[in-house]
Amino acid sequence: MADGYIPSFNCGCKGIRTCLRCEAQKSEQHLLQENDLIQYDFTYDPVSKTAVREEESGSRQSYAFPGVFLWENFVSEDEERELIARMDQDVWRESQSGRRKQDFGPKVNFKKRRVRVGDFTGLPAISRHLVDRMSKAPRLASFKPVEQCNLDYDPERGSAIDPHLDDSWLWGEHLVTINLLSDTVLTMSLDGGWGDVEHGEVRVAVRLPRRSLVVLYGEARHRWKHAIHREHIRGRRVCSTFRELSAEFLQGGEQEKLGSELLDLALRFHGAPL
Incomplete structure (x- = not known):
């Protein structure tokens, strides 16, 4: 980037988060620079469901890495084109760290633990078939999303x-994301050592192919x-993340009534982005 150049897009960053625009304006640097690329201890193998570590000697260490489900080619090329075209007909709002977003979900204040219907009208119609x-995957047989967030990278x-x-x-056991337009890498990290890494932060690279679906659950979701x-965004990438309700908002939970109302709205698939 040339000195003094400021990208033409708007900036939605707050706090310590930055994008190229606010970095250019404030002469600040992002925590991840191009010459300081992320180093990985392991790479996730979706076939064996293990985190694999390749040694210089040629030896191979692998450890069970539960909580990741990858479904390649979840959508076709034609479906991908239609999904992106439909999303681009709606307004993309500026978000933090150089992202844009479209929210389909209830109004939430996580600090005060308050949630209300607000202007929520459900998930978008195009998501019904998705x-x-x-639900055809055993892992997601009972998955009922109440929120969809589209992000544009x-x-x-x-x-x-x-x-x-x-x-x-508020959000339950499964986080489900559809990855569109380009391949990327989901970085999983854990402090305190893991596997044969005894100390410090451990990083596992989970490669997400274009048009794939990934689910995080169990330890991968909660731990x-x-x-x-930034280094893994090489072209436009759009993802749709779907979230389900926690037990507190389901049958028998303290907020079952509100949860039932939210689910009923969500699964009518008549929503518009908020």
């Missing part, structure tokens, strides 16, 4: 998402943080 297809904006754990007060780093 949710139906998900672009290398020209410096798009990324920092390592994080998704909320578990390991996940991220998409």
Whole structure:
């Protein structure tokens, strides 16, 4: 990037998060620079469901890595084109770290643990057949999404998402993401050592092919943080993440009534982005 160049897109960053625009304006640098690329201890093997470590000697260490389900070619090329075309007909709103977003979900204040219907009208119509297809996998047979978040990543904006754990007060066991337009890498990280790495942060690279679906559950959902780093956005990438309700909002839970109302709205598939 030339000195003084400021990308033409708007910036939605807050706090410590940055994109290329606010970095150019504030002369600040992103935590991940091009000459400081992420180093991985393991690579996830979806066939054996293990994290594999290749040694310089040629030896191979592998450890069970439960909680990741990868479904390659979940959507076809024609479906991908239709999905992106339909999304681009709606408004993309600026989000943090160079992303744009479309939200289909209830109004939530996670700090105060408050959720209300607000203007939520359900998931988008085009997602009905996707949710139906998900249910064909045994892992997702009972999955009933109540929120869909579409995110648009672009290398020209410096798009990324920092390592994080998704909320578990409102959101349930499964996080389901469809990866569109380009391959990327989902970085799983854990502090304190793991496998044959005794100390420090451990990173596992989970490669996400274009048009694939990935599910995080169990330890991969609740213990390991996940991220998409800037270096792994080489072209436009759009993803749709679907979330289900936690037990507190399901039958027998303290907020069962609200949860039932939200699910009823979500699964009518009449929604518009908020």
